[in-house]
Amino acid sequence: MSAALYPAGPAHVPADLAKPSGRYRLLVTATLLSIVLFLAVYVAMVAGSIKLFVWVATFRFESYSFWGLIFHLALAIAALMLTAFLLKFAFKWNKDEDDKRLRLVPESHPELVAFIEQLCTETGAPRPKHIYLTPDVNAAVFYQHPLLSLVWPARKSLLIGAGLVNALTLSEFKAVLAHEFGHFAQRSMRLGSYVYTANRLLHDMVFGRDKWDELLAEWRRLDLRVSAVAWGLTGMVWLVRQALALAYRGVNLVHASLSREMEFQADRVAVQVAGSDAIVNALYQINRASWAYQTSLGQLGTALEHNLVSDDVYYHQQLRLADCPPAPPAFRHAAAEALAQPAQLFTAEEVTTKAEMYASHPADYLREQSAKQPYVAAPADDRSPWLLFQRPEEVRQLVTRKLYPDSAAKHPVRPAAEVEEFLAAETAELTYDEAYAETYDVRVISLIEPEQLDALAAKLPADCDLLALRQELYGPELRQRMEAHQSRKNDLAKLALFISGEAREATFTVDGVSYPAAQAREVAKKLEAEESAHKLWLSEFDERCAGLHWRLLAGQPERRAAWQARYALQLHLRLGILLTSEALQQLQQLVDGIMAAGQVQPNQVNHYVTQFEQLRQRLLGLITTARSTTLLPLRHLEDLATVADFVMRDLHFPTAAVLSGDWLNGFGHVLEVTLDRYRRLYYKNLGVVLRLQEEAAAEHAATATPIVAAVPEATVAAD
Structure with a gap:
């Protein structure tokens, strides 16, 4: 590797910077003890269940009646099923999902391999067994065979996300890989494999439901003389699951503390070879890169609906990175040598939750x-890590294909720039004027029937200045109200943590006033009342806007007809969003109820099927209306005649409701896709409505006669 591609490290590093702390060693011991305790309890439970089965199977009553024999047989079956319940998860492993990994051939990327080897030498970490490239924003070390690593020394492999390479500088990339090599050197990583194995076992036993549970449910439905033992087994399994749930939380609580300490330790390895700023800047940029990557995937999903497959997702990610809000001055601009106190990129969260005790990574401000x-x-090298790859354009395209496993074979792959033209046009149609202060961005407008428009327009003074009134509607008051609304939403989300008992703090702050946690519910009620008043104001705002623009369009008959047609379409799209979102929410509530109960009793089946069928019929009614609702021309959808042509494209409407996982998954999928498509149509059409209103205002301003105040005759004479 050319030395020029390996960023220089710090000139001065404390000798014991990366030395493991006493807390780290203590947590390693605690995690090991928790795993040993779990294994001891688990082995004891398995041994006990086997002993119970042997005892029941070999026990003999003094005499047997027919039902006595059935009862004895049922006991033996129940004991065997209990043993099977405890053992079956140990042999039930999901197939490792590595279909999106691209294994790099070392000879094809000598600069990258040399970079990694030099970094391994500098950090004292062993070389990775393999190097994999994935599409996302990530970097990790892992055992390819977690079960084998529990009993046999195994080399770890390195995973690098192309979305990470695409966003970092060379110095930041060095820091991130050094962090991962810090994990390479941690013997405690093997404890992570033990915890991973225990977690899968515990999770499946506590939360998993499979054919074993279905068999037990069928047994409970038999005659009580036969099913009594099944009911007893159900209670026993419930107790076992509750006990294992406690073990699950305990093992994870201890290991989460160790995992967070491992992150601090790995960060110090990164600081040792790349300096403090590189790893902190990387943490900040990773958050932005993740948003840009996920946004790109969402947009490319829309393009895929039009048979557009991009050849380079990272071209789009770079453009979305440019759309991110400006970074703080401390990002990539700290003059380290001149700073007495290094600038901070991250700030502490106002509220921390108890769930953070189970988090595997510390908060970013703590890591900083x-x-x-x-x-x-340390000196900064702002060049791109893509320099380490041979023919990076080809690498980006190969990784991008991993995101299109099926679609790339069905549709021709297009240059990313060509697909971006489609995305830019789509975004333009969905981007509204800043004067609206995000009033329309995520909100469904109030229901105003077309028959109300004349009456709403008549409420305006006959001689009012329509343009001045429009400017007032979209003036400072609207922005202030929307900012206050957003602030209340944030405060209510914060207060919900205190009301639920999840928050760890004893006080909270709203509008600059500090309150004790006990007053969270009271303050929330006040904010909810303000939100209700805001919704009422928005409803009146929508009415004023509709009346104003209906009046404004009175002298523009062609534009008024176009606006009226768009507005009628908007009402149907509004209904589609509200109906499908409500149906999806109700479906989720019903499924949650089933999952919480664990099983559905025979007398409940008809109840659930009836509820599901009612939701299906509501969706059917909506689609029936959509088939007769003309879809007015929208960008990229000009060839579709009705709303249903787009909403139901490539979707199969579900058959009559049945209580089965396949039906529920299928119906849920249809609802989700239908809702997403209705939203897309709604906001695209709303953009057209708003532009028609803007055009109407512009034409009115160009043609309207200025209003001149009448001057009294006596006043003129006096002058």
């Missing part, structure tokens, strides 16, 4: 504090 105590300066 750790990485800068002490602060280690």
Whole structure:
């Protein structure tokens, strides 16, 4: 590797910077003990169930009647099923999903391999067994065979996300890989494999439901003389699951603490070879890169509906990165040598939750504090890590194909720039004027029937200045109200954590006032009342807007007809969003109820089927209306005649409801896709409505006669 591609490290590094702390060693011991305790309990339960089965199978009553024999046989079957329940998950492993990994051939990327080898030498970590490239924004070390690594020394492999390479500088890339090599050197990583194995076992036993549960449910439905034992087994399994749920939380609580300490430790390895700023800047950029990557995937999903397959997702990610809000001045601009106190990129969250005890990674602001105590300066290399790859364009395209496993074979792959033209046009149609203060961005407008428009227009003064009134509607008050609304939403989300008991703090702040946690419900009620008043104001705002523009369009008959047709379509699309979102929510509530109960009793089957069928009929009614609703021309949808032509494209409407996982999954999928497509149509058509209103205002301004106040005759004479 050319030395020029390996960023220089810090000139001065404390000797014991990467030395494991006492807390780290203590947590390793605690995690090991928790795993040993779990294994001991689990083995004891299995041994007990086997002993119970042997005892029941070999026990003999003094005499047997027919039902006594059946009862004895049922007991033996129940004991065997209990043993099977405890053992079956140990042999039930999901296939490793590696279909999106691209294994790199070392000879094809000598610069990257040399970079990694030099970094391994500098960090004292062993070389990875293999290097894999994936499409996402990620970097990780992993055992390819977690079960084998529990009993046999195994080399770890390195996973690099192309979305990460695409967003970082060379110095940041070095810091991220050094962090991962810090994990390479951690013997405690093997404990992670034990925890991973225990977690899969516990999770499946506590939360998993399969043919075993279905068999037990069928047994319970038999005659009580036969099913009594099944009911007893059900209670026993429930107790076992509750006990294992406690073990699941305990093992994860201890290991989560160790995992967070492992992250701090790996960060210090990164600081040792790349300096404090590189790893902190990388953490900040990874958040932005993840948003840009996910946004690109969402947009490319829309393009795929039009048979457009991009050859390079990272072309789009770069453009979306440019759309991110400006980074703070401290990002990639700290003059480390001149700073007495290093600038901070991250700030502490106002509210922390108890769930963070189970988080595997510390909060970013804590990682920044750790990485800068002490602060280690290092020169920055702002070049792209793609320089380490041979023919990076080809690599990007190969990884992109992993995102289109089926579609690339069905549709021709297009240059990313060509697909971006489609996305830019789509975004333009969905981008509204800043004067609307995001009033329409995520909100469904109030229901105003076309018959109400004349009456709403008549409420305006006969001689009012329509343009001045429009400017007032979309003026400072609207922006202030929308900002206050967003602030209340954030406050209500925060208060929900206190009301549910998830927040760890004893106080909270709303509008600059500090309150004790006990007053969260009271303050939330006040904010909810303000939100209700805001919704009422928005409803009146929508009426004023509709009346104003209906009046404004009175002298523009062609544009008024176009606006009226668009508005009628908007009402149907509004109904589609509300109906499908409500149906999806109700479906989820019904499924949650079934999952919470664990099983459905025979007398409940008809109840659930009836509820599902009612939801299906509501969707059927909506689609029937959509088939007769003309879809007015929208960008990229000009060839579709009705709303249903787009909403139901490539979708199969579900048959009559039945209580089965396949039917529920299929119906849920149809609802989700239908809702997404209705939303797309709604906001695209709304953009056309708003532009028609803007055009009407512009024409009115160009043609309207200025209003001149009448001057009293006596006043003129006096002058």
